[in-house]
Amino acid sequence: MELFKFTKATGIPQAVQMAAMSKTAQQGADVRFIAGGTTLLDLMKLNVEVPTQLVDINGLALDKVERLPDGRLRIGALVRNSDLAHSAEVQKDYAVLSQALLSGASAQLRNMATTGGNLLQRTRCMYFRNDALPCNKREPGTGCPAIEGDNRTLAIFGTSSDCIATNPSDMNIALVALEATVQVQGPKGEREVPIGEFHLLPGKTPHRENVLEPGDLVTSVTLPAAKAGAKQTYLKLRDRASYEFALASTAIVVELHGGKISYVRVALGGVGTKPWRSHEAEHALMGKAADAKNFRAAAEAALHGAKPQSENGFKVELAKRCIVHALTVATQQA
Amino acid sequence: MSTFSTTALPLNTPPKTMGKLPRVDGPLKVTGAAMYSSDYNLPGMLYAVPVCATVPSGKITALDASVAEKMPGVKAVYSHGNIGNLYRAAPPSGFIGILDEQRPPLEDEVVRYYGQYVAVVVAQTFEQATAAADKVKVTYSKTDHNVSDKLKTDEKPKVDFHRGDPDAAFASAAVKIDETYATPTETHNPIELHASVASWDGQGFTVYETTQAVMNHRNVMSQMLGVPEENIRVISRFLGSGFGGKLWPWPHTFLAASASRNLGRPVKLVVARSTMFESVGHRPRTQQRFRLGANADGKLVALIHDSLNHTSILDDYSEGCSEATPYSYSTPNLRATSAIVRRNVGTPTSMRGPGAVPGLFAMESAMDELAIRLKMDPIKLRLMNEPEKDEGLNLPFSSRHFVECLNTGAEKFGWAKRTPGVGSMKKDGLTIGWGVAGCSWIAERTEAQAAVDLMQTGMVRVSTATQDIGTGTYTALSQMASTKLGIPHDRIEVVLGDTRLPAGPISGGSWATASLVPAVMEAIEKAKGTLFAVAGSAKGTQFDGAKPDALAFTDGRVHLKDKSPDTGVPFEEILNKANIRVASGQGSSKGTFGDPNKKFSTHSFGAQFAEVTWQPETARLRVSRVVTVIDGGHIINPKPAQNQIEGAVVMGVGMAIFEETHYDPKFGLPLNNNLADYMVTTNADSPAIDVTFLDYPDKVLNELGARGVGEIGLAGIAAAITNAVYHATGVRVRELPVRIEDLLGPKMDVA
Structure with a gap:
C-alpha cells in the first residue's frame, strides 16, 4: 500500500471536481471515490490499485431507494447491498435483484458494499490480484497468464486474447435482466447509461472496464417500472454454499400469456467478461411454451458462442443447466 | 454397547468433576482476555516484515535495500550476509530438536521455492516495515523449476x-x-496467523511463539541461534489452533530472534496469510x-x-x-x-x-x-x-472396537434402509448418497513431566510445559486433578505454555492428554506424600507421628486411613498450621514410541457415515449428514472431545470437496493464497453431525484409559463422502477434491 490523501466529499460537484483531476477513471486511477471500500481497500493492500487521493463519498445524500412518479425505482449509489436486498420495494417487485444480492459475499460485506461499488466490482482473477504476476488488465501490455494458467473460474463469453477475466458481481446480472439504467454525474453534467452499455468488453484494452471518465460519479441506478405478473429468479451455482463467486448464474425475468412466453430477459453471471445478457436465449424462448425442451433449446442457443478456456470447459454445460433450471423455477412460480 | 455416561466411569476414584465441564479457559477467550502470541506488545518493540522470493527457483544476483533503508522508521534490512550466525540443528532425539525446514533462513542466495524469505525489514511500525519491504529490490537469475502435481x-x-x-x-x-x-496439497489455515515476538536481553531470549511444542522450540532455537537452552524462554499461553502447522519451528522465528539480538530491541513478526501458503508447511x-x-x-x-x-x-x-x-x-x-x-x-x-x-x-x-x-x-x-x-x-490390540463402531454407526445412521443402486435413493426432490468408511489413528504416549502443588490457600496448581492448541488441555488437566483429588475444578489452576515449567509433551499426534495422565497422577501422589509428611510431623494433632502410609486424602481432606474422611482436616489447614506454603510433587512418564518390548498395538478406531445430497439438474452436491462413532479410549470430557470430532468432520468436508492449494505451473507460486480462493468449509456447507464415543478405557495406555481425539475425526471422512458421492451419482472420484466438473457427466434428465 502506498501513501494517499483522504478527503471527505462535501457535495457532488466538489467530488466530481476532485475526481476530474485523475488521469483515468479506470485501472490505475490516481483519484478514487471510496464508498464501502470492500473492493478498493483490498486492492490497495495488494498494490493493485495505488491511488494518491481518495475521495470519501459516504457523506453524500445518495443512500435512498425511491419510487419515482412514473413507477420506476431509483436506487442511490450509496444504498448498501443489505439494505437494498431487504428493501420492501425490491422484494416485492424486483425479487431477482434481492436474491442476487443475498447470494453474494457475506453478511458483513453486504452491510458495507454499496450499489455503485458493486456495479464497479473488480474481477477475482488471481493473476489480476497478484502484483508479482503479469496481467494486461492491471499493467497493460504485460500479457495474460490466465489464458494458459488457472482459468477454471474465468470467462467463456466476451474474452479476448488479452483478457479472460470474469465480472464477478451477482447484482449486475440481476440489473441486466431488469434492464436498469445507470445515472452518472460528470464534469460535463448528468447522463444516463443503459446497463448493457455500461460495462466494456476487454478487447485490446482490458484495463478499461466501463464507460466512466475522470470525474464521473455513479449517483444512482434506476429500474424500470415493475411488470405486473412478471416472474423472476436468480440461480447461482458455485463450489460452496456461501461466500463464493458464481461458476455460473442466471437471472430470469419472464412473463407468460396463455402458456406461451410473451416476455423474457436472460442474463448470465460467472461466465462473461461483463455481465452477460443472452439475446440468443431470449429469442429462442419468445412465443414458445414454457417446457423443458424449449428451455434446453434456449440454453443451447445461449451457449452456442461460448469460448471455453483450458480449465473451464465445464462451464458450458454448467451454464446450460443453470439456464434450464432457472427458467424451470421461474416459470413454475405461482 | 457402552455409550458414554458420566455415572459409570471406570475409575477407582469416584468421579467429581469428570464429565461435561465447560472449557475452563472459555471466559478468557470469549472476553478477549486470553493473550495469544501476537497480542504481546513489549516496550520498545519493532516490527519485522519479510521479503519473499518471487521466483520458485534461482539465485539472487542483486539485492538493493538502499531505498528501503532510508524509508521512515526503518531500523534495518537483513539479508544473506548480515543477519548474523544461524546454525543448523543436529538430528533430533525423540521429540526434541525437530524442524521440517532444516535450512536456516537467508543461509545462502539460492531460492528453492516461491515465497522463500530473502530479506527481512525491521521498522518502528508494521506499516513502515511493510512499505519498506515492498521497496527492497531483488534481482534473480532464474533456473528451471518444477511444481507439477x-x-x-x-x-x-x-x-x-x-x-x-x-x-x-x-x-x-x-x-x-x-x-x-x-x-492435493492442503494448507493449514488456523485463524491465528503464525507469529513470533522475540526479545533479546543480552544473554538470551524470551519468545512468545505460536508453537504446539514449546520445549522443542526452545531446543531448536538454542541450536540454531547458538544460545544455551537455559537462556531461552518460549511462551505459548494460547493457540488459535495449528493443525500440525505449528508443531515445529519455521524460519520466521529465527528472523525475529536474530533481528532482536542484532538491534537489542524486541521484535514482532506476524506471518501474513499469503505467506502461510509458502513457508510454514502444508x-x-x-x-x-x-x-x-x-x-x-x-x-x-x-x-x-x-x-x-x-x-x-x-x-x-x-x-x-x-x-x-x-x-x-x-x-x-x-x-x-x-x-x-x-x-x-x-x-x-x-x-x-x-x-x-x-x-x-x-x-x-x-x-x-x-x-x-x-x-x-x-x-x-x-x-x-x-x-x-x-x-x-x-501383537494383540490393547482395545479395538471397530466392529462396534460400524454396527453402532449403521444403527444411528439408518444404514439398513440403504438401497445399493446408484442414484436409487431420493429425499425432498434430491438424490441422496450414503457412504461409509473406517478410520484409525495412532494412540501413543510421549515423555511428559508435570508438577502438582497443593497450596496453603486451598488451591491446587498443575503445571507442565505443554500447551493448549485450543482442544481443551487446560480443561482436561483441571479435570484429571479434580477427579483424583476430589477437589472442585474452580480450586484448580492449570499453568501451561512456558518452558520454565516441567517439560511437557508436544500438542500433536493426539497424544498430549494420554501422555500427561501418568505424569499428573504421579505428581499428585507425590504431592500427597509431601503433605502426609507435613501432617505426620504436626505436633499435637490427630496425625502426630502418623506414618504417611497410615494417612489418606479424600475430597481435599487428610484423614487416618482407618477413620472416615469426615474426621479429617482440609489440606490447606495442615499447611497453614505448619506455615508451609506449598506441598509439591513432580511426576514424569515415559513415552511409548519405539518401545521394543511392546505387548500391545495401541490405536483409536472409528467409523464415518456420510450422506450427500445431489441435484443432477444443476450438479449441485452438498454433504448433508455425518454420523461418526469413535473408539478413542475413555473420554475425559465429552464436551471438548465432541467439539474436536465435529471440527474434524467439518475439515473433512473441506478435504473431500473444497481444499486444494494450486501451484501455478509457470510461475511456481501457490496462486490461491488467501481464504477467498482457497476454499474451506463455511457454516452453510457444514453437515448435521452426530458424534458417539464408545468410551472403552484403554488401560494399557494409562490409568484413566484416555487416548486423545484430536485427529481421528478427520480420518476416513473424505472416503465416506466420496463413497456417498459414488452412491448418489455413479461417479468415482479418486482425486480430491470432488469438484462440480467431476459431476457433470451424468446426463440431465430432460423430459
Missing part, C-alpha cells in the same frame, strides 16, 4: 511394511481392485496406487499400497501414507511402500492425521470399490476382514 519417481521406494507374498496373491486373486488415488500432495485382491466371498488375500508424496528441494518429508495400512484389515499378504518426489515448494509438514488421513482416503475408497465389485454391502466387507490382532506388529 503429476508425481513419479525413478528411485526405489522404501518398503514400509511387508508380509507374505503380495504380488503372487494379488495376481491369482479372484477379484481385484487396482486404482490410483490422489490427495500437507503434501499424495498419489497412491492401491491394490486389493480378494476371493469371491470377499476375504482379502492381498493388499499392496504404493504411495508417493511431494517434498521440497532440500528436505525429505515423507507423509507416511501407510500408517494405517498394516493393521486395519486382516490379510496374509501385504506390502506398503513410499517414496518422495522433489518439487520447488516449501517444506511440507504434519497436518491433522498425517499419513493416515490421505492413506485412509485411498484404502477406504478401494474397500468401497471392492464391495461394489463383489456386490456386497461395504460394512459387511469390512466385518469379514476384521483382524483378530495387529497383523503388522503381530
